[in-house]
Amino acid sequence: MKKTLIVYHSRTGNTRHVAQALARRLDADLDEIRIVQPMGGALGYAACAIEAIAGLTPALRPMRRDPTAYERVVIGTPVWFWNLSSPVRSWLARHRRLRGRVAFFCTMGGSGAQRVFAAMAELLRKQPVATLALTDAQIEAGFDDRLAAFVQSLQTPRRVVRVGSATRGRASKPAGAAA
Numbered sequence: 001m002k003k004t005l006i007v008y009h010s011r012t013g014n015t016r017h018v019a020q021a022l023a024r025r026l027d028a029d030l031d032e033i034r035i036v037q038p039m040g041g042a043l044g045y046a047a048c049a050i051e052a053i054a055g056l057t058p059a060l061r062p063m064r065r066d067p068t069a070y071e072r073v074v075i076g077t078p079v080w081f082w083n084l085s086s087p088v089r090s091w092l093a094r095h096r097r098l099r100g101r102v103a104f105f106c107t108m109g110g111s112g113a114q115r116v117f118a119a120m121a122e123l124l125r126k127q128p129v130a131t132l133a134l135t136d137a138q139i140e141a142g143f144d145d146r147l148a149a150f151v152q153s154l155q156t157p158r159r160v161v162r163v164g165s166a167t168r169g170r171a172s173k174p175a176g177a178a179a
């Protein structure tokens, strides 16, 4: 069985950037979640907003990797209106029976991470072994230390660890719980 798969959606590149940096550290395979009909500009932004708020699940393009072939899957999403991005919602809805360990990361302007992690855990019916929340400013400034802590928590997954802008270090409640 292969070790780690990272799946992510990215509209403007931040989540892709984090996913790629994580893949280099973990020597992991990467797979991008892409929607069938992407839309740019203001119309696309409005579509993202509506889909995220309404909890819609847009059609996805075929994925390249089979997540059931991996020991652990790391799932990355941008925060959209304090919600999970709709393409990642679609992917999670398809993989409710994922067996291996999961971990989550999200990118955001500044808030919504804990709500997003809780929604991801609920869709998968599985708590993540670790979570990482990064703001756009942190991504811009360099996030090596946070990424290293996240990787470390993935490799010692006995206890749930939250790493991110809001909470760092070991958490006393499940990482998917809303803050």
Ligand SMILES: Cc1cc2nc3c(=O)[nH]c(=O)nc-3n(C[C@H](O)[C@H](O)[C@H](O)COP(=O)(O)O)c2cc1C
Pocket: 009, 010, 011, 012, 013, 014, 015, 016, 045, 048, 049, 078, 079, 080, 081, 082, 083, 107, 108, 109, 110, 111, 112, 135, 136
């Ligand atoms: C439709 C939309 C809604 C957003 N809503 C939020 C939000 O509720 N909270 C937040 O902190 N950032 C929000 N953002 C900012 C993104 O989460 C952030 O810029 C993220 O890094 C984008 O990731 P990407 O470049 O991979 O698409 C939103 C962005 C978009 C496009």
